[in-house]
């Protein structure tokens with residue numbers, strides 16, 4: 001039997017799909033025949049014939065590109081068990097998790113908190129994780145919902161881990177399909193399940209009430225920062241909602257709320273701007289070498305995502321091979337047989353895996369684990385930081401020009417670039433510095449958005 005340590009953490013598996021290819025070629029043949037037919041009978045027809053020919057030509061070219069993309073469909077199979085045999089749980093690298101939300105009306109907080117809860121409960125040592133929520137809507141409602149969710153997380157996270165729950169977004173877990181017990185379920189499980197369901201219902205009700213304007217906010221306390229401000233005109237707000245102070249590995253991870261500074265006439269660059277702020281703030285507070293980003297309307301449907309991502313990111317011979325690990329998106333509750341293609345099966349299953357076969361998947365905007373140092377501009381071929389940043393250190397002119405004038409942040413960026421994977425403890429000093437890097441003028445004159453993003 002092969003030594004467990006020599007077995008690969010991931011494998012590239014080529015999928016044939018022969019029948020698909022044959023059908024695609026028949027379609028291509030028909031399209032080409034149609035073009036030839038148009039060309040041969042051109043003289044007998046007028047202008048409409050020419051327009052039809054151009055449309056069909058464009059569609060044919062499109063089809064050629066599509067089938068070339070899908071030519072070599074591959075799947076990356078990952079082996080979390082092998083990873084856990086190679087490294088112990090406390091040796092796994094830290095990951096900072098980002099959730100972006102922009103509008104508490106269009107993206108209701110109950111959805112955002114489900115995304116957050118599914119992330120807080122992933123199967124990974126929780127003292128290696130921190131969850132940062134960026135709220136571009138600067139909404140006290142989102143803040144309130146998150147602070148209530150962080151209380152629920154103290155029950156939810158241990159429950160999911162104890163019973164190996166598969167879908168860790170509570171709204172999905174408690175949906176009707178799961179409402180019956182099987183004969184193997186222990187009475188202890190049934191009791192805890194009922195308690196958790198009640199707690200989740202109460203949480204949902206509180207949030208519903210708050211949406212209906214009966215917000216039980218105490219403006220003299222945590223919510224004071226939200227009074228008298230406008231959504232597009234306010235300073236940076238950062239609140240640590242929950243800190244995993246005891247550094248325990250099975251309670252909820254850190255949870256931090258961020259609303260970056262917004263001022264009229266200052267471009268905010270939508271999600272990209274929010275991601276830059278999340279990168280800087282997390283760099284100051286926990287500086288994990290890996291960062292996962294998820295849109296607030298997505299949730300984690302596999303509790304082992306971090307382990308799967310690590311198999312991809314740590315599994316190649318050298319770190320330069322995979323800069324990021326992109327998860328596919330799956331959509332639920334669509335119409336039977338997906339008549340309108342809303343679930344984007346072709347895009348994710350065929351085109352996505354086809355592009356993965358050419359070089360690797362493209363970044364899809366959500367569900368992606370990035371290496372922090374690559375985001376900081378380190379070239380994939382430059383494993384040592386030497387060439388790009390010869391003199392790393394805070395106060396160094398090139399570092400300040402690249403990363404901005406926060407000395408604390410350039411120091412943290414230097415650590416990340418040098419591959420220092422030690423997670424840092426949050427301190428009130430780092431929270432203070434984090435407010436600065438969330439300012440809307442912070443990126444002016446720097447390489448943020450140019451070489452760093």
Ligand SMILES: O=c1ccn([C@@H]2O[C@H](COP(=O)(O)OP(=O)(O)O[C@H]3O[C@H](CO)[C@@H](O)[C@H](O)[C@H]3O)[C@@H](O)[C@H]2O)c(=O)[nH]1
Nearest residue numbers: 100101102103136269270271274294295296297364365366
């Ligand atoms: O000023 C903004 C605008 C948007 N967002 C967030 O960005 C995310 C994506 O924006 P959205 O408008 O919801 O984009 P969608 O069209 O729903 O999503 C598509 O585009 C996203 C952005 O590239 C990808 O993440 C998704 O995979 C893709 O389905 C959401 O979490 C938003 O809350 C912000 O944080 N600030």
Ligand SMILES: [Mn+2]
Nearest residue numbers: 107295296297
């Ligand atoms: Mn969206």
